[in-house]
Amino acid sequence: MTAVTAENITKRYGATTALDHAGIALTTGETHALVGRNGAGKSTLVSILTGLQRADTGVVTFDGEPAPPLADRDGWRQRVACVYQKSTIIPTLTVGENLFLNRQQSRRGLIDWRGLRRRAGELLDRYGVAIDPATVAGDLTVEQGQLVEIARALSFGARFIILDEPTARLDAAAIERLFERMRDLRASGVTFLFISHHLQEVYEVCQRVTVFRDARHVLTAPVDELPHDDLVRAMTGDAPVVASAARGHANDGPVVLDVRGLTLADRYEDVSLEVRAGEMVGLIGSGSSGKNALAQTIAGLLRADGGTVTIAGTTPRPGSVPGALDAGLGYLPQDRHREGLVPLLSVGENATMTITKRLGPIGIALPARRREAATTMIDEYDIRTSGPDQPVSGLSGGNAQKVVLARALASDPKALVLVSPTAGVDVRSKQSLLAAVAKAAAAGTGVLIVSDELDDVRDCDRVLVMFHGRIVQAAPKGWDDASLIGAVEGVRAESSHEEGLKE
Secondary structure (H helix, E strand, O other), X not given: OEEEEEEEEEEEEOOXXXXXXXXXXXXXXXXXXXXXXXXXXXXXXXXXXOOOOOOOEEEEEEOOEEOOOOOOHHHHHOOOEEEOOOOOOOOOOEHHHHHOOOOOOEEOOEEOHHHHHHHHHHHHHHOOOOOOOOOEHHHOOHHHHHHHHHHHHHHOOOOEEEEEOOOOOOOHHHHHHHHHHHHHHHHOOOEEEEEOOOHHHHXXXXXXXXXXXXXXXXXXXXXXXXXXXXXXXXXXXXXXXXXXXXXXXHHHOOEEEEEEEEEEOOOEEEEEEEEEOOOEEEEEOOOOOOHHHHHHHHOXXXXXXXXXXXXXXXXXXXXXXXXXXXXXXXXXXXXXXXXXXXXXXXXXXXXXXXXXXXXXXXXXXXXXXXXXXXXXXXXHOOOOOOOOOOEHHHOOHHHHHHHHHHXXXXXXXXXXXXXXXXXXXXXXXXXXXXXXXXXXXXXXOEEEEEEOOHHHHOOOOEEEEEEOOEEEEEEEOOOOHHHHHHHHOOOXXXXXXXXXXXX
16 A cells, blocks of 8 residues: 655745655655755755655645645644654753643643643653653753654654664664664554664665655655665766775784773773775774774864874874874764864865965965865865865765865875764765775775774774773674674674784
8 A cells, every 4th residue: 555655746945956756655664765966955845845845836635635835834744744863852941741741631731741741741651762751851961862753743643653863873773773763663663764874774674765866756666676885876966986995915014093091081092903005994893992082083073081192203292183193193073064174164164174274374274275176175185166166064974074074084194083074975975985095095094983883894904892991893805794783782793803803
């Protein structure tokens, strides 16, 4: 039975066509992926499927019935809900208050708080969400917040849930729990539209996939009949970019990043690792593993309680970002928006921040030289922009990430630390970013990739696994997914892996 259809949908914004006679059809009780590059039309379709916008042409139906008028918000809530990457939960209210916001029952004109907590508890129990309704929503984890939003949607009667990049901020264990909850709900007849840039998740949890490209529907197919390369080709319109680049024997180069006995209370303890010139090393772990804090310490954003970081033979002052950069470190932070970019500045100004000393006297960048350097970066990294003067806030996620990477590489660093380099970017941009990193390694830069995504570290010479603040496993190239995921979850391989910590 068809749960949701969107047929012949066209939506224009002035001269821009966001959707061009596109469509999708979902079967009751399936998890259906919607994928495509940034700008393909996914977000526009979601806004139409949730009644936030009206299509210029086309028809949306739920269980064979036409969608309600846009003004009938209750009618839409009873049919569809979207769990966005950015939570819509009000953090200062309790879980129970969020679940029944504007639906509180009253007695003699007063809200029945005891009844609200009871109803909230019954709702959470019904869907297997182990959270106290009295918990303040701001204290929830990302995973818990998503489950509360799903439960809230189901409480309205909606049986169609849109999940927009639901795993972007979850670690591996939380992702698996989310998928298990989705499987349980799907078995009870709930239909999911799953939007993600992580194609391995599409193959893991979805039954069918629809691809949009350039505002048009390209294909819909069962995931088990669609090879990975064919899916990428459908999304990009051409053959996949090969991320690897020819590199020499990495273990022959000098050590350019030497971490010895780093300890930071409650984050990680006695961590040591080496990265050689031309080598690519991956570092993975759950959100609580300490890997991100370790990367921030290497970059000087955090000051360790003990241990040393040596970059290309220089040991910068602990907790000093300028010291780390001067020693030869390039750094790409986890959150490009909060930590990586200055949104009010242009593409050129953001890209050249690390090389202002080269662009003019006494550290003052001359506009012409800045423009020349930025134009070179735009061409080299295929940054889709109108030019160096465009505000960086106007870029797509993938192109914004390319600006941050270009800046990190502009100073010709000896060592490069990248944290979640492909988070929130489309598949084509992901391939382009990883290809640029491999090219830097081929030129002699030592690279440490810190990520939750196995695809980010597939081209690495070694992959280290952190668990509860310690490196517990080192896998050489050729590792298999199951063993690494097991180590991330705390399942230690039987053989010793200490020899992989350094080469």
